[in-house]
Amino acid sequence: MNDCATKIELIEALSNDAYRIRFAVDWKAFDPGQFVMMGIPGNVVFLRRPFGIARFSNGVAEICCKVVGRGTRALSDAKVGTRIDVLGPCGRGFRFPQKEEPAILVAGGYGIGPIFGLCEALLAQGRRCILYYGARETSHLLYLDELAKIGANVKCSTEDGSHGARGMIAELLEKDLDNIEKPSLFACGPHGLSKAVAEISRRRGVPAQVSMESYMACGIGVCLGCACKDADGNFVRTCREGPVFDVRELQWDSSPL
Amino acid sequence: MKPDLKVKIGSLTLKNPVITASGTFGYGEEFHESFYDIAKLGAVVTKGISLKPRAGNEMPRVIETASGMLNAIGLANVGLDAFLSDKLPYLARTGAVVIANILGSTVEEYAEVARRLDSAEGVMALEQNISCPNVKCGGLQFGIDPESAAVAVRAVRKAFSRTLIVKLSPQASSIPAMARACEEAGADAISLINTIPAMAIDVRTKKPVLANVTGGLSGPAIKPVALRMVYEAAGAVKIPIIGIGGIMNAADAVEFMLAGASAIQIGTANFVRPMAAMEIIEGIEVYCRENSISRVGELTGALEVRS
Ligand SMILES: Cc1cc2nc3c(=O)[nH]c(=O)nc-3n(C[C@H](O)[C@H](O)[C@H](O)COP(=O)(O)OP(=O)(O)OC[C@H]3O[C@@H](n4cnc5c(N)ncnc54)[C@H](O)[C@@H]3O)c2cc1C
Ligand SMILES: Cc1cc2nc3c(=O)[nH]c(=O)nc-3n(C[C@H](O)[C@H](O)[C@H](O)COP(=O)(O)O)c2cc1C
Ligand code: FES
Numbered sequence: 048m049n050d051c052a053t054k055i056e057l058i059e060a061l062s063n064d065a066y067r068i069r070f071a072v073d074w075k076a077f078d079p080g081q082f083v084m085m086g087i088p089g090n091v092v093f094l095r096r097p098f099g100i101a102r103f104s105n106g107v108a109e110i111c112c113k114v115v116g117r118g119t120r121a122l123s124d125a126k127v128g129t130r131i132d133v134l135g136p137c138g139r140g141f142r143f144p145q146k147e148e149p150a151i152l153v154a155g156g157y158g159i160g161p162i163f164g165l166c167e168a169l170l171a172q173g174r175r176c177i178l179y180y181g182a183r184e185t186s187h188l189l190y191l192d193e194l195a196k197i198g199a200n201v202k203c204s205t206e207d208g209s210h211g212a213r214g215m216i217a218e219l220l221e222k223d224l225d226n227i228e229k230p231s232l233f234a235c236g237p238h239g240l241s242k243a244v245a246e247i248s249r250r251r252g253v254p255a256q257v258s259m260e261s262y263m264a265c266g267i268g269v270c271l272g273c274a275c276k277d278a279d280g281n282f283v284r285t286c287r288e289g290p291v292f293d294v295r296e297l298q299w300d301s302s303p304l
Numbered sequence: 305m306k307p308d309l310k311v312k313i314g315s316l317t318l319k320n321p322v323i324t325a326s327g328t329f330g331y332g333e334e335f336h337e338s339f340y341d342i343a344k345l346g347a348v349v350t351k352g353i354s355l356k357p358r359a360g361n362e363m364p365r366v367i368e369t370a371s372g373m374l375n376a377i378g379l380a381n382v383g384l385d386a387f388l389s390d391k392l393p394y395l396a397r398t399g400a401v402v403i404a405n406i407l408g409s410t411v412e413e414y415a416e417v418a419r420r421l422d423s424a425e426g427v428m429a430l431e432q433n434i435s436c437p438n439v440k441c442g443g444l445q446f447g448i449d450p451e452s453a454a455v456a457v458r459a460v461r462k463a464f465s466r467t468l469i470v471k472l473s474p475q476a477s478s479i480p481a482m483a484r485a486c487e488e489a490g491a492d493a494i495s496l497i498n499t500i501p502a503m504a505i506d507v508r509t510k511k512p513v514l515a516n517v518t519g520g521l522s523g524p525a526i527k528p529v530a531l532r533m534v535y536e537a538a539g540a541v542k543i544p545i546i547g548i549g550g551i552m553n554a555a556d557a558v559e560f561m562l563a564g565a566s567a568i569q570i571g572t573a574n575f576v577r578p579m580a581a582m583e584i585i586e587g588i589e590v591y592c593r594e595n596s597i598s599r600v601g602e603l604t605g606a607l608e609v610r611s
């Protein structure tokens with residue numbers, strides 16, 4: 048992990064409110080599920096903002112940023128060449144499954160970023176994987192072209208039924224799981240999705256890892272602002288012990304964010 | 305010529321005036337592993353240590369505000385035993401000057417923590433955080449009333465033989481009176497300020513943002529207040545002052561020294577730029593060179609007030 052002063056190399060709209068942003072970094076590798084703390088250009092916000100690493104190759108990293116507030120707006124409005132500070136790779140990423148187990152990836156919304164990274168890494172190693180990907184409507188399904196290019200097996204759902212199955216992605220996943228032997232689950236998305244995956248994991252006794260979100264001040268484990276509760280009710284740091292946790296490590300009845 | 309950056313705090317000599325603030329640097333491991341050799345700092349102040357471990361408050365615990373942030377971590381820490389067995393050995397191996405920040409909810413707790421740290425090798429100084437609720441006084445902070453602060457400081461003074469720094473709360477009824485009370489009770493130095501009690505509200509939900517309702521404000525937003533308080537404290541006592549509050553760069557650090565601080569602490573800046581403390585050491589050195597200052601100590605209290 049280090050902090051590097053770099054420049055935006057590419058910025059591209061993926062939908063009306065999500066952007067692909069690329070910048071050079073000086074680290075050599077990352078674990079899918081790890082994230083970066085991005086300095087936001089223009090002094091509009093004070094703290095850095097966390098984003099999952101979607102891709103990394105030839106020294107260039109990519110994030111997918113959905114605009115939800117002032118920081119994400121300013122980052123998405125930045126131009127190619129804008130100077131930014133990028134701290135990373137932070138946190139603990141996904142642990143890869145055993146060779147023979149099919150990896151079942153589950154993404155909701157911009158959770159596709161880290162899951163895309165995982166999917167690409169698994170396919171590069173010749174592992175079997177299926178990606179379940181849900182969004183509100185078709186235009187919110189991102190990275191579909193890239194997923195096709197890397198040969199990913201993708202099953203989609205939208206809440207309005209405009210693409211793939213109608214409904215929530217966890218429902219589609221649950222239906223299919225009966226026909227998959229020894230699956231292990233890997234999820235990144237809104238808290239509701241993580242919770243649903245944890246519930247499926249518990250009910251079916253299948254292993255699952257989820258990437259958790261928490262408001263973060265430092266991203267490096269020193270402020271204790273990002274804690275979430277582990278299975279014994281103790282606080283653990285989302286930015287350090289996570290953001291990816293085995294669902295059995297966490298307490299699921301406590302209220303989200 | 306290379307300026308002399310050494311400063312004296314009690315019986316401690318620091319290689320430079322830059323210290324990392326409690327609660328913003330963990331127990332040093334993360335920074336030492338990923339960013340820089342923490343022995344290059346003037347000193348490291350640990351997260352506040354209590355007799356027993358504390359889990360801390362519910363989420364959310366932090367939120368950004370204009371030019372700063374609020375935190376209500378709730379003084380979460382591993383507790384004295386785990387500090388001594390798991391955290392201190394690592395810190396000591398790095399060669400950093402270690403200042404243990406301690407907290408207590410009774411005078412006895414402060415004294416007990418101080419007594420056990422006195423016999424611990426590797427703790428060079430204590431920083432006593434008196435912004436803690438005193439359970440015997442209905443939860444009113446020790447740091448508000450100079451008399452109750454003095455009782456807590458005297459107890460720690462008796463229990464700890466090395467350098468004792470007392471960290472003031474900005475809520476003190478009077479900063480000069482509080483600084484004097486701590487000096488008389490045996491403090492070797494005063495550090496200030498701790499965070500300023502504050503809050504944030506979400507208009508959509510009509511709820512406070514922090515689970516704890518209120519939290520402590522830190523960052524550039526508090527710097528002007530902190531500067532004024534450092535200036536007042538420096539005018540009231542002879543012991544060294546350590547300035548804290550919103551320091552983001554070397555110019556900010558120099559301002560605190562001109563106001564009367566002998567050393568400074570970097571807090572929230574560590575979150576925004578992990579290399580901040582190193583950049584500030586360098587920046588202070590450059591400032592001294594450019595202004596023909598041979599000893600950084602010459603800056604302390606060098607403010608020229610128009611009369
Ligand atoms: C480990 C991790 C990985 C993430 N990965 C991505 C990613 O790949 N792509 C992406 O677009 N976003 C990601 N996020 C969320 C992103 O960090 C927030 O959307 C962003 O910080 C909001 O900043 P803002 O200034 O635009 O919003 P603000 O103006 O600060 O807040 C606007 C709204 O966003 C909410 N919010 C603020 N910070 C967070 C946060 N950390 N988590 C959840 N909600 C938040 C606020 O509560 C508020 O409702 C990730 C968060 C974490 C913790
Ligand atoms: C997340 C966080 C945790 C803190 N924890 C402690 C603590 O345990 N003990 C203490 O004395 N001060 C604590 N502080 C206060 C800082 O040490 C410092 O006094 C304050 O943040 C002001 O400096 P700054 O503006 O440079 O951050 C904490 C501050 C923050 C932001
Ligand atoms: S964000 Fe600071 S400890 Fe996790």
